[in-house]
Amino acid sequence: MVEENESWVAGLRSVKARIAQAACDCGRSPDEIALVAVSKTVPTERIAPLIVAGQRVFGENRVQEAAGKFPALIARHGPLELHLIGPLQTNKAREAVHLFDVIQTLDRPRLAEVLAAEMARAGKSPRLFVQVNTGEEAQKAGIAPSETEAFVALCRERFGLRIAGLMCIPPAQDPPSPHFALLAKLARACGLACLSMGMSADYEAAIQLGATHVRVGSAVFGARAGPVAQSDQVIER
Numbered sequence: 001m002v003e004e005n006e007s008w009v010a011g012l013r014s015v016k017a018r019i020a021q022a023a024c025d026c027g028r029s030p031d032e033i034a035l036v037a038v039s040k041t042v043p044t045e046r047i048a049p050l051i052v053a054g055q056r057v058f059g060e061n062r063v064q065e066a067a068g069k070f071p072a073l074i075a076r077h078g079p080l081e082l083h084l085i086g087p088l089q090t091n092k093a094r095e096a097v098h099l100f101d102v103i104q105t106l107d108r109p110r111l112a113e114v115l116a117a118e119m120a121r122a123g124k125s126p127r128l129f130v131q132v133n134t135g136e137e138a139q140k141a142g143i144a145p146s147e148t149e150a151f152v153a154l155c156r157e158r159f160g161l162r163i164a165g166l167m168c169i170p171p172a173q174d175p176p177s178p179h180f181a182l183l184a185k186l187a188r189a190c191g192l193a194c195l196s197m198g199m200s201a202d203y204e205a206a207i208q209l210g211a212t213h214v215r216v217g218s219a220v221f222g223a224r225a226g227p228v229a230q231s232d233q234v235i236e237r
């Protein structure tokens with residue numbers, strides 16, 4: 001059992017070492033980069049050893065799945081920082097505000113309005129990232145790059161929301177670096193400090209271009225099976 005748990009945290013240790021190396025290679029401090037361990041489809045028995053090994057930040061792409069897994073882990077292991085990285089339907093906003101510390105997928109005015117109301121009601125303010133559809137893909141969630149500044153201003157001025165940063169998922173077939181550079185440029189234009197970009201295949205490139213949050217699943221936990229293997233998001237509105 002002990003041996004098995006060691007192999008379950010080997011991925012975590014290797015990703016942490018590579019993050020540190022990538023940061024040093026471009027003159028950044030590894031402390032500037034948060035590893036969001038993406039635990040979608042991963043059962044709690046495989047998440048717990050990582051918590052014991054010191055990982056406290058996790059990402060899930062579905063509210064329901066996170067609600068089924070994390071309250072028990074938090075009760076057992078103490079506070080964790082939970083990020084929602086999948087699309088959020090407005091009818092799940094209340095539960096999302098309750099459960100998550102960070103919502104990375106704010107992508108439309110109606111959701112901003114509902115989140116503002118739910119945050120006021122709950123007296124709890126998860127940190128918010130705006131998702132940008134840098135590849136302007138029809139099937140992907142996110143604000144168009146050209147509309148990002150106006151949307152961030154709307155969130156701030158009309159809904160009184162504080163926005164922490166921007167998030168993107170580059171098109172699977174593109175080299176990711178131009179998308180990361182575009183996201184960094186948009187964040188500068190909006191005066192935002194945080195950049196959530198980079199997944200298992202490309203987090204080192206993202207760190208080079210300024211990522212403050214990398215969302216890494218399969219390189220930490222091993223390959224996922226089944227229909228959620230893709231990082232492409234299913235948009236349900």
Ligand SMILES: *Cc1c(COP(=O)(O)O)cnc(C)c1O
Pocket residue numbers: 038040061085086169199200201215216217218219230231232
């Ligand atoms: C699944 C997912 C990830 C992690 O993908 P890996 O390639 O397994 O690292 C990151 N971001 C989002 C939005 C995802 O859905």
